[in-house]
Amino acid sequence: MSDLIKENFLKILQSLEMIKKRFETIKTPDDFVLYTSIEWQQIMRLRDIISHHYDSIDNEIVFDICTNHITKLETEIREILN
Template sequence: MPDIIKEKLQIIIESIQMIETRFSRISKADDLVLSEEGVLILDSIAIRLQVIGETLKKISKIDESLLDRYPMIEWDKIIKLRDLISHHYDLIDYEVIFDICDNHISELKTVINLLIKNEFGSDKEFPSL
């Protein structure tokens, strides 16, 4: 497995950790739009989701079968979300972003760490920021 993939997986883990930190101040979807701070958090989370999608897209070009070995995540949806954020930011639904953070981001982190362990033989998760 090329080291560049491990580096890209680390970028994803770092982005997830940033999302988790920023989202920790949010208790309901409306918190993302009812204040200037909430909108800043929404924007920063969206950018990190964009980074995750772009990085996954690059990983899939390097190794077309890697992500397919972990079907518990809908990788194509993450990549499509990246495209939406990049090209149609005005169409983003803050409730969808809230749902991703509240219900799916921890599963993504778990699977990325599993992928790292399985593919690179490392029992250690990447360090927290």
């Protein structure tokens, strides 16, 4: 895996971890039900995969997630936090 890819994975992981920590400090687990448009389980699974199984990830899938889904997720989380 190239250094650039590793660096990008680290950034993604850090962002997912920040999302997780920030949301956990503000909301209780029951509140996840209120925000069904966000796929919380998949987000946490992705974070775990990047953290613990980074050697077996498909780079194209991660790139697709970052390109096509992160912006929407950021918008939805900002709405929740406001």
